[in-house]
Amino acid sequence: MLVKHTNALARSLFAATLGLACAAALPALAQDKIAYPHKVVTLVTHSSPGGGSDVFLRDMTKYLKQVIDADFVVENVSGGSGAKAMAHMAKQKPDGSVFYATTPTYIYTSHMAELSANYTALEPLANFFYDPEVIYTRADAPFKTLKDVLDKAKAGRSAWGAANPGSLERITLEQMKKITGVNAAVVTSEGGGETMINVLNGTLDIAIGEVQELRSQLEGKQVRVLAVLSEAPLALLPGVPTAKDSGIDLAVRKFRGLAGPKGLPPEITKAWDQAIPKLLADPKYKADYEAANLVPAFIAHDDYVKFVDHFAMEQKTLLTEVGVVKKK
Incomplete structure (x- = not known):
């Protein structure tokens, strides 16, 4: 009986100790998060x-x-x-x-x-x-380089896309037009999703956007990136030149x-x-x-x-x- 009683007591003490340990751990876990006045x-x-x-x-x-x-x-x-x-x-x-x-x-x-x-x-x-911003086109477009896009713009009509009239993307394309002397139409929308659709259906020759909003299209090989608008190439896009490497002295940081x-x-x-x-x-x-x-x-x-x-x-x-x- 003494053995049974001792084992029962030990189990009770263990359960109580475990409960206290868990209770003590809860505030510690809560403390890992920064307190905030709104839920x-x-x-x-x-x-x-x-x-x-x-x-x-x-x-x-x-x-x-x-x-x-x-x-x-x-x-x-x-x-x-x-x-x-x-x-x-x-x-x-x-x-x-x-x-x-x-x-x-x-x-x-x-x-x-x-x-x-x-x-x-x-x-x-x-x-x-x-x-980082990039310039992209649809995967089956005839443009292999940024120069191909500029050549088309110089020869005739070309439409370039950017999200929002007041966006960095729109202003960057306006800068690119001024630097290169081409007269392309810059078409804006209310978001990168709409711009992407217009690139994929051929309404736009190129557009400018961020890598994160192109991820699924890049993985699905639906788009081709022609240039990155950073000071150096991006490791995520091996072989893609910067705009500067393509002959356009332009780099932006969003x-x-x-x-x-x-x-x-x-x-x-x-x-x-x-x-x-x-x-x-x-x-x-x-x-x-x-x-x-x-x-x-x-x-x-x-x-x-x-x-x-x-x-x-x-x-x-x-x-x-x-x-x-x-x-x-």
Whole structure:
């Protein structure tokens, strides 16, 4: 009886110890996530589904919730090259419950039109990545090089595609026209998905976009990349030259970050400044964003505010030079 009693007691003590160990582990697991005042955070993009910012946000949210103690949802507020999304954001509370996916588009749109709310109504939160741009065509197109495209444009009509009138892609194509002296039509849409369709059906000779939004078409051998618009070739695209190697002195760098309504509290910006380096160091997410050729480029809140202000002033001059914005 004593043996049975001792075994029962041992089992009880073991169960109690295991329970205490598990209970102690729960706070430790919770502490791995950064505390946040909202259970749900909405990430807004001006991109239509399948566009670059839409893909970026949806890929990131799978990992972000492992770092910040909240759930994340993506909301598409497309229209007006970001104008509708900025107006929507300006009406939100600056409490950290809603953010907007920033790219150069929201700066260009702000410079190119009189808006009810422009980039100055938003507060840059932080930057995550730089996103290399590429020029691509459909796989069965007659163009093997960027020179082939320019030759067609010089000889007759050529249509080039970009997502959104106020996008970095559109401005880059305008720059390319000015550098090369060709007179191609630059056709814009409300997202990279629509632009892709028009490349695949032959409406557009070429388009400009990010590697991450081309991934499925590249894997399915539906598109061919003619040039990358970075300073150096991309490891993900062996054998594809830069625009500079193709004789066009042009390289661009697209930033990807977040912004909130003006007046974000310090505890919110601090939480994100702590979270983003942890997010970018996640091995699983790193494998995903490297496969999409995203270059990690964390810029913390205070420096990102300065970065965006400087970029906005710099690009206003560029828009005037390429004739998109008239001199006043």
